[in-house]
Amino acid sequence: MTRHETIQADLDRFLKVLPDRAADWLETHEQLEDLKEVVIDLGRPIGARFVRNYQVMDENPALRADIDTVTSRIGDFDRDNRSGIEQTLHRISAIRNRHGEIIGLTCRVGRAVYGTLEIIRDIIESGFNILLLGPPGVGKTTKLREVARVLADEFDRRVVVVDTNNEIGGGGDVPHPAIGRARRMQVPHDRAQYEVMIEAVENHMPQVVVVDEIGTEHEAEAARTIAERGVQLIATAHGNDLENLMANPTLSDLVGGIQAVVISDEEARRRGTQKTVLERQAPPTFDIIVEIQAINKLAIHHDVAETVDSILQGRPITAEMREFDEGGEVVATERSVSPGGQVGGEETDPLESEIRQAESRSRVMRLLPVGISRDHLERALRERRVPATITQKPEEADVAIALERAAELGRVPDEIIATMTVPTNTFDEIADVVEELAEEQNTAREDFALREAAEAVDRVLAEDVPVELLPQSAYVRRLQRELISRRNVPSRTVGEEPRRRVKLLPP
Numbered sequence: 001m002t003r004h005e006t007i008q009a010d011l012d013r014f015l016k017v018l019p020d021r022a023a024d025w026l027e028t029h030e031q032l033e034d035l036k037e038v039v040i041d042l043g044r045p046i047g048a049r050f051v052r053n054y055q056v057m058d059e060n061p062a063l064r065a066d067i068d069t070v071t072s073r074i075g076d077f078d079r080d081n082r083s084g085i086e087q088t089l090h091r092i093s094a095i096r097n098r099h100g101e102i103i104g105l106t107c108r109v110g111r112a113v114y115g116t117l118e119i120i121r122d123i124i125e126s127g128f129n130i131l132l133l134g135p136p137g138v139g140k141t142t143k144l145r146e147v148a149r150v151l152a153d154e155f156d157r158r159v160v161v162v163d164t165n166n167e168i169g170g171g172g173d174v175p176h177p178a179i180g181r182a183r184r185m186q187v188p189h190d191r192a193q194y195e196v197m198i199e200a201v202e203n204h205m206p207q208v209v210v211v212d213e214i215g216t217e218h219e220a221e222a223a224r225t226i227a228e229r230g231v232q233l234i235a236t237a238h239g240n241d242l243e244n245l246m247a248n249p250t251l252s253d254l255v256g257g258i259q260a261v262v263i264s265d266e267e268a269r270r271r272g273t274q275k276t277v278l279e280r281q282a283p284p285t286f287d288i289i290v291e292i293q294a295i296n297k298l299a300i301h302h303d304v305a306e307t308v309d310s311i312l313q314g315r316p317i318t319a320e321m322r323e324f325d326e327g328g329e330v331v332a333t334e335r336s337v338s339p340g341g342q343v344g345g346e347e348t349d350p351l352e353s354e355i356r357q358a359e360s361r362s363r364v365m366r367l368l369p370v371g372i373s374r375d376h377l378e379r380a381l382r383e384r385r386v387p388a389t390i391t392q393k394p395e396e397a398d399v400a401i402a403l404e405r406a407a408e409l410g411r412v413p414d415e416i417i418a419t420m421t422v423p424t425n426t427f428d429e430i431a432d433v434v435e436e437l438a439e440e441q442n443t444a445r446e447d448f449a450l451r452e453a454a455e456a457v458d459r460v461l462a463e464d465v466p467v468e469l470l471p472q473s474a475y476v477r478r479l480q481r482e483l484i485s486r487r488n489v490p491s492r493t494v495g496e497e498p499r500r501r502v503k504l505l506p507p
Contacts, residue, residue, distance in 0.1 A: 220250065373425055
């Protein structure tokens, strides 16, 4: 756990549902804070599993009265033999005999962890559709829970959580405070999740839909429907990495689907492939994929469409790696990933890492709407794919987008440095300003790339060593090489897309 994180476990409420003798034993136990679950099986000693070990209370077997005590203190079990404790994340799961009688209970401690989102906060705020990918137990649901709270409470977005098995919001009809003001729609059973996903969009007008564990073809179709309606979708799915997801015929539609295509002889010779090749079938449902490799270690694919195309064509890909250092700060580096998911290449040096973190922070601009429709602004950002988010706090805003009349009346806060105005509060006018904003951002990125090239020239001339620049588009690379040539420093382009970059050579 990093210094940014705090945990709430509601252990007192958990102990109150246990048999009294088990609660008395655990209340004074030295490992109580590390308790994971209590196991009660008829005719066997009651046991407790902690983070480091498993212990039995005593040699006395659990009685039917012990099981009846727990079941009488909780709500009814659902079709999946699960129940919970109101406004907590604790879960009680039942084991039944062939006659339907409960003969065993797994009483699992649920903990709300706050602060795990800091490592991807800028991505969540971007407004893009995001898929959290990873094997069980790496913290996908924990991060998803905090996503709901942050977007609902801090960004005042209309968030609906589609909660299957009460994994996100906890048991009972009142959700756990960990999801903040987000609204929770409970799913009666796994097979109905896709229906509730569609119902959430059709009936409750959300700006964000949060879904845990997309796992069926129907759910993948529902996810695409949500994304096509302009609603931000943030979800999780099982899988070790992006290529694993592409190979899953049920879920590959989440990244655009894969199809076999027969190409011409000439095209096959140009590509150096056989005539039958694999191509992406459609635009991906999710713009960004976050591979959760460990609790606080992530690999991020910022452009899923481009990454999938590169994998299918056998080109090397890159991922942004993020993790916490010993001081609890986020460290971001770029790694090359060969087909098959193997991470290769060297980490970027400290200067390049610092540059990338600066780029990551600047990627998402914060906008303050003044006198204009927030819904129009959010729609314009989504449709124009501008990496920006909306804030209502003037001290956080980079730019105010204001109605001309509001600006004339002095309603733009004094602390705002930059203001862009629209004559009328219509979608078209606001979209035009958003496009202008996007052009300014592109110009800023070009300026950054040219400054980097100029600094590299000075280093090559001073140290007589080759220097590689950050990957850029073909247009920006041409601008960099023109600048470099004017200083009489040779350069060439190296690497494969999307890591194509300029390399400066000593004269």
